[in-house]
Amino acid sequence: MAYNRAKTTTQSSPRLKHSTTTAKAKKPVKHDPLFPSAAFIPLIVLLTALWIVFIPTPTKIRSIFSAFLFAPVEFMFYTFTTELSDGSVIIINPFTDPRARKGHTTWHQFCVNILMAGPVLDFYLLYFSETPLTTVLGWPLFTWGLEILEGYFLLALYGYNPAWEYFGSDALCHGTIKLSYVIYWWIMGAVLVYSGVLRAGLNWSNQQGMYLDQILKS
Numbered sequence: 390m391a392y393n394r395a396k397t398t399t400q401s402s403p404r405l406k407h408s409t410t411t412a413k414a415k416k417p418v419k420h421d422p423l424f425p426s427a428a429f430i431p432l433i434v435l436l437t438a439l440w441i442v443f444i445p446t447p448t449k450i451r452s453i454f455s456a457f458l459f460a461p462v463e464f465m466f467y468t469f470t471t472e473l474s475d476g477s478v479i480i481i482n483p484f485t486d487p488r489a490r491k492g493h494t495t496w497h498q499f500c501v502n503i504l505m506a507g508p509v510l511d512f513y514l515l516y517f518s519e520t521p522l523t524t525v526l527g528w529p530l531f532t533w534g535l536e537i538l539e540g541y542f543l544l545a546l547y548g549y550n551p552a553w554e555y556f557g558s559d560a561l562c563h564g565t566i567k568l569s570y571v572i573y574w575w576i577m578g579a580v581l582v583y584s585g586v587l588r589a590g591l592n593w594s595n596q597q598g599m600y601l602d603q604i605l606k607s
Contacts, residue, residue, distance in 0.1 A: 476557020528578025
């Protein structure tokens, strides 16, 4: 749930004490890619092959499930919020507020989630699964870690992040994470944990992974 760096147009709002200019997207700042353009396709093929060979089947399933789950979440978040010129985000009614934006997500985000979300989630749960509260409280660490890995991977490939870029005084790591989003990540963690979606997803992916492994070995 991230946004492109933006130029602004003035919108007044008596509810806000800070700047009330809203943001219009523009192209993110570009840097030199880490890899030459000729290496792009071979690198993607190599990473895909490594993912297929070395990532456990249940983790692959979790990655794919996470990518499909996050895409509509980001789309709806973008629809029901707007971004101000200082990088802060406020919730709006998209049906009546003139600052409303169309829902948004990207294939880049979807693909890197398939590549990384499952392994990062498994690593996170090794240390933050003792109790449901522990999992929720640490959820921002999982999200920021995933955003940093995915963000710098995209920066290395393209020279910029085509999926998202945070801005504002609390945007860190070349705009890949935003500290004030901690409340949103806590809410996401609480919904996933206390609704039972996370536990059900883990159990289902483990069962399906074992089933697929048995088929492949037979």
